[in-house]
Amino acid sequence: SQALHAEIAGIKFDDIFLNASGVHCQTTAELDELLATKGTGAIITKSATSAYRAGNPSPRLSKIPLGSINSMGLPNEGLDYYLDYVTTKQADKPMLLSVAGVSYTENLDILHKVQDSSFMGITELNLSCPNVPGKPQTAYDFETTERLLTEVFAFFTKPLGVKMPPYFDIVHFDDMAKILNKFPLAHVNTINSIGNGLWINEDTDTVVIKPKGGFGGIGGALAKPTALANVRAFRQRLNPTIKMIGTGGVVNGRDVYEHILCGADLVSVGTQLQFEGPSMFARLEQELLAIMAEKGYTSVDDFRGQLKIIE
Numbered sequence: 304s305q306a307l308h309a310e311i312a313g314i315k316f317d318d319i320f321l322n323a324s325g326v327h328c329q330t331t332a333e334l335d336e337l338l339a340t341k342g343t344g345a346i347i348t349k350s351a352t353s354a355y356r357a358g359n360p361s362p363r364l365s366k367i368p369l370g371s372i373n374s375m376g377l378p379n380e381g382l383d384y385y386l387d388y389v390t391t392k393q394a395d396k397p398m399l400l401s402v403a404g405v406s407y408t409e410n411l412d413i414l415h416k417v418q419d420s421s422f423m424g425i426t427e428l429n430l431s432c433p434n435v436p437g438k439p440q441t442a443y444d445f446e447t448t449e450r451l452l453t454e455v456f457a458f459f460t461k462p463l464g465v466k467m468p469p470y471f472d473i474v475h476f477d478d479m480a481k482i483l484n485k486f487p488l489a490h491v492n493t494i495n496s497i498g499n500g501l502w503i504n505e506d507t508d509t510v511v512i513k514p515k516g517g518f519g520g521i522g523g524a525l526a527k528p529t530a531l532a533n534v535r536a537f538r539q540r541l542n543p544t545i546k547m548i549g550t551g552g553v554v555n556g557r558d559v560y561e562h563i564l565c566g567a568d569l570v571s572v573g574t575q576l577q578f579e580g581p582s583m584f585a586r587l588e589q590e591l592l593a594i595m596a597e598k599g600y601t602s603v604d605d606f607r608g609q610l611k612i613i614e
């Protein structure tokens with residue numbers, strides 16, 4: 304709809320909603336369902352590694368009060384599976400291909416393959432998976448992130464965005480934004496789950512997921528304050544040519560509205576989609592449009608980034 308539109312890397316989106324990578328997007332059946340879902344302006348694949356990965360042992364995802372905890376461990380069908388999908392379906396709806404090498408060189412290998420493929424959509428480099436045992440979240444290593452993006456942009460000429468972990472320090476916002484502003488990024492997607500949280504089952508005094516002794520990424524309503532802060536902080540610091548995908552804590556239309564107030568161009572939903580299913584998108588759209596009507600806004604352009612502070 305005209306009211307809920309956006310543009311990234313010259314690609315026009317008729318709706319601002321998409322799934323958060325990892326949720327409802329591991330198989331072609333799941334992706335096809337999202338593709339057909341009213342309210343999705345785009346869809347994104349599960350982060351692809353070069354080859355198929357089984358991921359961490361189950362239970363590896365749990366619903367918790369006000370959110371979720373997961374340590375999936377990048378289970379996915381492998382790059383070729385998703386490249387085939389996005390390449391064949393890219394005419395139906397804007398596609399985002401998420402990629403996540405589990406090593407520095409794997410990230411480069413994957414992006415060379417994407418560069419040489421016939422995929423013309425947006426590639427999103429996931430620099431923030433917290434759940435591969437023994438592997439740090441790349442984007443918490445500022446020097447490595449800058450070095451990697453420098454090497455990537457030496458050969459990658461297609462639209463590229465990055466999926467970032469949450470930061471919790473103003474100087475980190477400043478320093479990472481300075482790095483990201485050096486590159487012709489299509490977008491920054493923030494936040495990934497809040498890494499390495501812990502939840503305890505009160506009946507059994509036991510953790511609720513198996514991998515890593517129960518440590519996993521936190522998503523859902525619990526993550527909203529951190530998500531909004533990261534969208535706002537990067538929007539304030541990044542070149543306007545770098546668009547924002549807001550992710551984290553979206554449960555209802557008001558949460559979507561707040562992400563847009565903080566500067567989001569697109570809004571992606573993970574935890575709530577996981578538990579409500581794709582019909583959620585029509586609900587979010589209806590709730591957001593109702594809020595906009597109440598405030599006299601006819602387009603997201605009327606209020607994007609217009610969060611007010613107390614002077």
Ligand SMILES: O=C1NC(=O)NC(C(=O)O)N1
Nearest residue numbers: 375376377432434496520
């Ligand atoms: O980037 C990721 N974020 C998460 O919260 N979980 C997945 C995963 O573990 O595969 N990856």
